[in-house]
Amino acid sequence: MNMMGKNRVRAIFVGNRKVGKTDLIRALQGKVIRKGDIEITEWPVETNLTAHLWDFSAHVCENGAYRFFLRAGCVYVLVIDAGSPDGNPNQTAEDQLEYLSAFDADARTPVLLVANKWDKTLKEDRYRCLCKDYPNIQGFYPLSSSPEYRDRFVHELAIFETALVEQLRKTAENQPRFSDNQLTVIKALRQASQQDSFLEKHLFDELCRQQGIDEKQREDFLDLLDQSGEIIYLPNLYRLYDFNNYLLNSSWLTHGAHRILHENALRHRHGIGIVHWDEVKLILTHYTTTDEQGNTLSYPEKRLRFFVRVMEEFGIFYPSRDAPNGKWIVPALLPGDRPERLDFEHGGALRFDFRFETSLPRHVFNLFIVEHYTDIHNQQVWQRGIYLKNRIWPDTKALADVDYQAGVLSMEVTGPHVDLYFPELYASVLKILKRIPKLKCKQFLYMNESALIRGKSSGKDAHANFEEFLKGKAAGKYEHVCGLGTYDVQKVLHSTPRDMDRGLDVSIREGTEKKSPTERDSINTIAAVVSAIAGVMTTIITIINSEVFLDLWASDFNPFISGAWASGIKALFGGVAVFLVLWVTLRYILRQLRNIWLRLRRWVSDFRHWFSLISKSLIDK
Ligand SMILES: Nc1nc2c(ncn2[C@@H]2O[C@H](COP(=O)(O)OP(=O)(O)OP(=O)(O)O)[C@@H](O)[C@H]2O)c(=O)[nH]1
Ligand SMILES: [Mg+2]
Known part of the structure; x- marks a missing residue:
């Protein structure tokens, strides 16, 4: 590869809507080269280095569709609204950071954390702690980017600009440069994207051949094109499903996702967050639109498999276990609020908590929903909770929900077969957590009042560290001392003596893969x-x-x-x-x-x- 060519690095600005992403990019005074769902500003950093600043429109941020474009080899600028009077900007930032790290296994992609609208706040400490928890945060930049405050914050803006330039330079150093021939291909790709959002592989190969880019260099070139956002190239997906068309226009994905997620019929008819293949076809095949540059976006049936696979890859859709090719669970389409009336009997239920030391990523609970959705009781599932009734064991029910602010996933299980259902649910959470080893959490089992043998009741919140509880049980102890009381181990686990050695131990072995x-x-x-x-x-x-x-x-x-x-x-x-x-x-x-x-x-x-x-x-x- 010609190392004398030009470097282009992407800086992706992420953050909730109206936090001031666009104002911040405007403050850097680049030239807008592309508009639409994604506005791209070209910002000359130095002679041989140009930055492309990616700014997503509000609906792309809202749907989480910006995930399609997160890649290693970029610089992320995470913007939070420091002046927000309500909500928890720290939590919002943590959610975003989790998304960012989900696409960056080594946590190497640098993140600059910008607390915008600093004119409205002075509470610095509450953000700085984020930098300790997320080592890829390179710096914290409190500032105000709107034109009316830029003069007052000129110094802070300059500090941010210098830091951004430094990160862009560092990122560019590790990247091969585009040669003149490759730049010619890019020009042709941009032209082609006006006719069709996709380019057939053989045409791409032909373009490369004409410019002397041989087959060996082509894979690297595709990676580079993907990093710079010219092509959406996801090698695993392409290889696995044998896709042979490259997506040239990123708006094709964001528009399609928006269309599905905001389809009224889907929202109202199901209200339970399920999309069928026929509906995807119905909604998208007749949909043709143009983006702001006049490029046609059409969704013929032959392209829709690619569409759903990308949605799956980025966690917008989750294939259902019973029909992975024809039915998807879409968390964003689930009702946001907990149903007003839930007939779950809390009294006597086995209660269990997973408490996360860092924040609890949203896809953990989404995957839990996917795993158990066939047990959903009366369609009672919402974005933060699920009510289950086991199909095999009669009258055995569970209620699971998440509190993202506190970082807790809670479960309650009740009914005659708690001893069987609880291990199943527990094992499925462990299976999901195993995929994210850096996530640390502690597990707590609540002590049932009826299991109290001696001592004063310590209330319904008496709980035990589950690991210690299990150690005691494995050592043959039938009593557990906790809080002010001593509890009957069998009763806490809702098990009879004969159940003590099965179910739970089996599930724990599955979860930890250790021989118990x-x-x-x-x-x-x-x-x-x-x-x-x-x-x-x-x-x-x-x-x-x-x-x-x-x-x-x-x-x-x-x-x-x-x-x-x-x-x-x-x-x-x-x-x-x-x-x-x-x-x-x-x-x-x-x-x-x-x-x-x-x-x-x-x-x-x-x-x-x-x-x-x-x-x-x-x-x-
Ligand atoms: N007080 C104050 N207001 C700001 C600041 N920066 C932006 N705003 C205001 O916040 C609002 C949103 O700013 P934008 O830059 O459009 O925010 P955005 O994140 O691009 O918004 P979306 O594209 O809709 O997601 C506008 O009304 C701005 O005037 C700031 O530093 N201080
Ligand atoms: Mg904006």
């Missing part, structure tokens, strides 16, 4: 108990069968029991012994069969999951 000794220990214990009982019974039978024993019963020492009585007692003892041995063995066999059944169900569900994934990729091909 508990199940093995309990099987050993059962085996030991069975052999002990059998041993005792054999001894009794041997004794009552022995001549000495019979003689003793029949002797003068025993005036009350005759020989006939003695044989009767012998038969009774023998019968009880055989019954006990059979009973214990049968229970053990039944329990093992039940474990096998649970395992089989899990395998079947895993198999269905993998099968649907494979069929999904085959159908797309």
Whole structure:
């Protein structure tokens, strides 16, 4: 690659609507080169380095559709409204930072945190702590960008500008430069995007060939084009589904997403956040529009698979487990508010919290909804909560919700099969969290009042660190001391003694993938108990069968029991012994069969999951 060419680096300005992103970009005095859902301002940094400042329109920010364009190799400028009287700008910033880091596995993409509208506030400390939690934040810049305050904040604006230039330079140093030939291709791509939002792969190859860009260089060139926003190129997606058209016009995605998310019929008819393939087709195939530069945006059916895959890739849609190719859950279409009436019985329910040390990313709960949506009770699901009724175990219900401000995901499970349903829900959260190892959370189990054995009740908020609770349980403790009281471990877990070694331990093993000794220990214990009982019974039978024993019963020492009585007692003892041995063995066999059944169900569900994934990729091909 020609290292003498020109460098273009993208700075992406993100933040909620009306925080002052556009004013901040205007303050940098670049030249607007493209308008539409994404306004791109060209800002000359130095002779060989031009920055493209990307500014998203309000609806793109609102839908979260700016996620399509977040890439490593950019600089992010996160703008928050420091003057906002209500809400929690810190929380908003954390949500945005989570989104940013979701597309940057190494957390290397630099972020400049701008607290705009500083003219309205002086509370600096509450933002600075964010810099400690997110190491990719390079600096914190309180300022005011609107024209009326620019004179007052000229110094602060200059500090921000210098920092931005430094980050752009650093980013450019790690990037190959565009050669003149490549710039010619870019020009042609821009022209082509006016005719059609997509360019067929063979035409792109032809353009490259004409400019002497050989096949070996083409993959790097595509990455570079994607980083600079000229083409949307997502290699994994293209490879997996064999897409052979490159998307040239980013507005095609933002317009399509906006159209689906704001389709009235969808919002009102379902109100439960589900979109079917037929609806995607119906809404988009007849939709043709032009963006602000006069480019035509059309959505023929052959392009819609690409559309939904990109939506899935960026967490706007989630494929439903039962029909991953035909039905999607769209969290943004779920009702925002908790239903007024929920008939969930809180009394006696098993309560559990995942408390996050950093913020709780939104996709964690979205994935939880996707995982359990077939159990949704009376369509009672909203953006922050879900009411479930298990389809297999009768009358067993769960209520799960999130408090983003406090960073807590809570669950309550009630009904006769809590001991089975809770492990299932718990395991699914662990499975989701496993994908985001940097997320730290603590788990707390609440103590049920009815499980109090001794001591003063410590109220409904008495809880235990779940890890310690489990350690105690694994060590065979049947009591847990917590707060002012001592609690019955079995009752807290809603389990009977026979349940103590299954369900929960199985789910924990699945979640942590560590071999828990508990199940093995309990099987050993059962085996030991069975052999002990059998041993005792054999001894009794041997004794009552022995001549000495019979003689003793029949002797003068025993005036009350005759020989006939003695044989009767012998038969009774023998019968009880055989019954006990059979009973214990049968229970053990039944329990093992039940474990096998649970395992089989899990395998079947895993198999269905993998099968649907494979069929999904085959159908797309
Ligand atoms: N007081 C004050 N108001 C500001 C400042 N910066 C911007 N505003 C006002 O905030 C409003 C939104 O500014 P924009 O720059 O359009 O915000 P935006 O983030 O681009 O908004 P959207 O594109 O709609 O998401 C306008 O009314 C501005 O005048 C500031 O520093 N101080
Ligand atoms: Mg704006």
